[in-house]
Each structure stands twice: as C-alpha cells, then as structure tokens.
Amino acid sequence: MYVVYDAILDEQIRSHRLAFTCEQCAHFCEDRRACAVMFPTDAHTDEVARQLQDGDRVFFCKMFEAR
Numbered sequence: 001m002y003v004v005y006d007a008i009l010d011e012q013i014r015s016h017r018l019a020f021t022c023e024q025c026a027h028f029c030e031d032r033r034a035c036a037v038m039f040p041t042d043a044h045t046d047e048v049a050r051q052l053q054d055g056d057r058v059f060f061c062k063m064f065e066a067r
C-alpha cells in the first residue's frame, strides 16, 4: 500500500511518531540489513524515508510490526 507524501503526511508522521521503516520493524535483521520474512526492503528503509520529497509515494509494508 502506498500514500502520497506531502506536508500533511509529514506532519502526521512527526506528530504521531509514526513508525513504518524496516529499521523500526521487528522483522528487520540489523546484522544482515535484510527482512527476516524475505520481503524486499528497498522501499521502506530509513534512508528512503529521509529522502522523501513532496509528491513521492510512501510505501507501507503490510508485514510491518513495531519493535
């Protein structure tokens, strides 16, 4: 699932401290920098989240589980 990144979403992410990146997920293996359930991480990393620009798609992983 994805939503479009904009100023409103940015404010919601910050104000609700929304966790959604792989590094914040219980399934993320720090040592391998990979997903334990073998999902592709390319679209969900902290690095991707830091580089979001207005109008970009933000992909949320359906298997995300907070640590």
Ligand code: SF4
Pocket: 020, 021, 022, 023, 025, 026, 027, 028, 029, 034, 035, 036, 037, 038, 039, 040, 041, 044, 061, 062, 063, 064, 065
């Ligand atoms: S389950 Fe999804 S959010 Fe969690 S580490 Fe795997 S790809 Fe990332």
